[in-house]
Amino acid sequence: MYLWDAFKSYKSFLRLLAGSNACAIVPAATVTGAAAAFVNCKTCRIPKALMLAGIRLELNRGGTNTNRHPVNTKVRIPAGMACTLFVAYFCVGVMRLPLFALLIFVPMSAASQDVFDYLFRSASDLGKSITDPFFELARGILQKTEPILITDPDAIAANKGVDYYIRYKGYPVETHKIRTKDNVTLTLHRIRGAPGSIPVLLQHGVMSSSFDFVANLRSQSLGFILYDEGYDVWMLNSRGNKYSSESGRTKKHFYEFTWDELAAYDMPDSIDYVLATTGHRKLHVVGHSRGTTIMIAMLASKPEYNQKIRLAVLLSPVVFLTGVSAFVQNLITVFSNPAVRYAIDVWTENRPLFTNSRADLAYFTSNPSLCSARLCPFANDLSGILLSNNGNHNQSRLAVYSTHFPAGTSFNDLKHYMQMYHSKRFAYFDYGSTARNLHAYGSVRPPSYDLSKVTAKMLIFYSKDDAFISVEDGARVSQLFKNNIYKNTAILLPCSGFVHMDFLWSVNAKKQLYNMVIKRMHEYDEEHRRR
Structure with a gap:
């Protein structure tokens, strides 16, 4: 991985932020971001509080404030919660950033890559073992705010699950479990x-x-x-x-x-x-x-x-x-970067990508408590990806949506769409390995669907x-x-x-x-x- 590729990825990331109509979600696992949020944690003001619980940075494009739904700038974050999240984010960054920098700036032989892979995965596993308990604790703290912050009866019902919510709405509901042919x-x-x-x-x-x-x-x-x-x-x-x-x-x-x-x-x-x-x-x-x-x-x-x-x-x-x-093009460019892709592959091994149903980073940007206080991404337009301020949405239901969104997927699932974008084909997944493609498809190149x-x-x-x-x-x-x-x-x-x-x-x-x-x-x- 060469410096020029890393620089192009960084430029795409900046364009990603600049292209956002009103706000952008920035990965929270950075030492500098966590440190900035930690300052004056007893009375964190937006966007510092959001950097801690998000991170969400409000942006202006062309000098015009596009945030049509301003939020209360006097929200307070408990010091205990701030400390918990800071330590968790600090550990995430410290455990991975040196090795990630090595991956970006140093070309490696195949043998060196194997050694690096072992070190990076070991550091990642150790980092997870350290940070996961902190994430669970932080999630627990946020969940304790739910009885106070969540006042919408629909959000309260939705937070108890789909079957409960449907029954609460007066409809007959059944939950069925099926086993697929590949045992899922x-x-x-x-x-x-x-x-x-x-x-x-x-x-x-x-x-x-x-x-x-x-x-x-x-x-x-x-x-x-x-x-x-x-x-x-x-x-x-x-x-x-x-x-x-x-x-x-x-x-x-x-x-x-x-x-x-x-x-x-x-x-x-x-x-x-x-x-x-x-x-x-x-x-x-x-x-x-x-x-x-x-x-x-x-x-x-x-x-x-x-x-x-x-x-x-x-x-x-x-x-x-x-x-x-x-906006989506820049997002694809960032996630297509080999170093970024590798790091996410390692981080999401044995776990889903983007789910608010567990102590995942996604939970700290989208959960009923934050959305009830209008502190989640849904509160603004994300360049038309999810919602927009055009009268099509009932803004009072942000907390309801956030009880189940995002619900999780795999990183390979998103990579498959990135492959569709780059190849311009409706094709099977490319494993990036000649041997694996030959084993799966009998050809080096994944076939297109007929x-x-x-x-x-x-x-x-x-x-x-x-x-x-x-x-x-x-x-x-x-x-x-x-x-x-x-x-x-x-x-x-x-x-x-x-x-x-x-x-x-x-x-x-x-x-x-x-x-x-x-x-x-x-x-x-x-x-x-x-x-």
């Missing part, structure tokens, strides 16, 4: 419809969970709306999120999965389970973001499942990534302001599957400011999106009922 336990949450009602399987995106389909009010959440329309609603939790992290395989290899495994096992095995349980031969499948990737990959690699799907509903379909926003085998009828929806899926990429998907589209329903949503998570969280999604989805589903069901 998945959790499906079911809002059970009337006897004989047609099943619908909902598949979430990256770092999400079944909760995101019921996160808004009853009249705004797709899961509840589908049940009210007479459907039997099944919500899948993919492996690696907070509800599906049990595995019969060794824990060491569990978090090496990509969306290849989700397409090969999670979705098809869940479809088989739902059909066997309900007695139906076909079901509707709705996917958002990565959920669409999984669906397309499954239908291409297991074409027999085309016959098991009534309508495949693609919300923000991720098949091509040629038109992502500048999209000609996708024959299921589809509904496709995409928007103009999605940071991940550009209008051009959405139109390209629609053109690719033009013979599959049911009743010409490949729609560029006309509303402006409709961003990636609006497909699930927008208060206007029912009017702008769900009504058409349900109309087409009813029409399809009626047509095939007559046959």
Whole structure:
């Protein structure tokens, strides 16, 4: 790893910060950041308090303050909590920064790399053993603030789990555990419809969970709306999120999965389970973001499942990534840097990436206590990746969302998307090793999925302001599957400011999106009922 590559990565990181509309999330495990936050810890003011619990730095672009929701600048952080977090972050930085610097600036032979790998992993393991107890303690301290800070009854209920929350909302709920063919336990949450009602399987995106389909009010959440329309609603939790992290395989290899495994096992095995349980031969499948990737990959690699799907509903379909926003491009550049990628690989070994369900760094940027006090990233626009200040969101539900987001994934899952961006192919995961690729695929280069085998009828929806899926990429998907589209329903949503998570969280999604989805589903069901 040479200095120039490190410098390019650093420049991308600065562009990443500069491109943020109102705030940026900076990794908290830096000695300087922790030290700055530690100063005057008894009366830490924003952004110092946020640097400690985040870190979140508010930025202006072009001299204009874009933060439309200013937060209280007199928030106090208990000294004990400040000390706990400071020690934890200090240990993280001290244990890894010298070796990480060595990786960046010193070219190495193969033998030296093996020695370095051993030293770095040993330091990382030691660092985890030191910092994890501090993270757990800090998490416990924050959780003790929940009875004081969390006042929204929905957030309180959501914090107790999806099944409790659905029951609290007055709907019948069941929790189903299934074992995939590769020995992973998945959790499906079911809002059970009337006897004989047609099943619908909902598949979430990256770092999400079944909760995101019921996160808004009853009249705004797709899961509840589908049940009210007479459907039997099944919500899948993919492996690696907070509800599906049990595995019969060794824990060491569990978090090496990509969306290849989700397409090969999670979705098809869940479809088989739902059909066997309900007695139906076909079901509707709705996917958002990565959920669409999984669906397309499954239908291409297991074409027999085309016959098991009534309508495949693609919300923000991720098949091509040629038109992502500048913010996302810079994010990909940072995470594609070999040194950064290696460090994250080591840090996330045997554990998920980005989950607030445990003492992970993500918890200290997104949890119900912080969001109730409007101190979490959701309080501002993150360059259109999650939310935007355009009237599509109920800002009072930030704490509700943060009970389950982020819900966790693997770093390989994100690397697979980075490979899609760089290669411009819808292909299997590249292990970065000739031997591993040959063993997995019989070829040095991972093969592309054969999209000609996708024959299921589809509904496709995409928007103009999605940071991940550009209008051009959405139109390209629609053109690719033009013979599959049911009743010409490949729609560029006309509303402006409709961003990636609006497909699930927008208060206007029912009017702008769900009504058409349900109309087409009813029409399809009626047509095939007559046959």
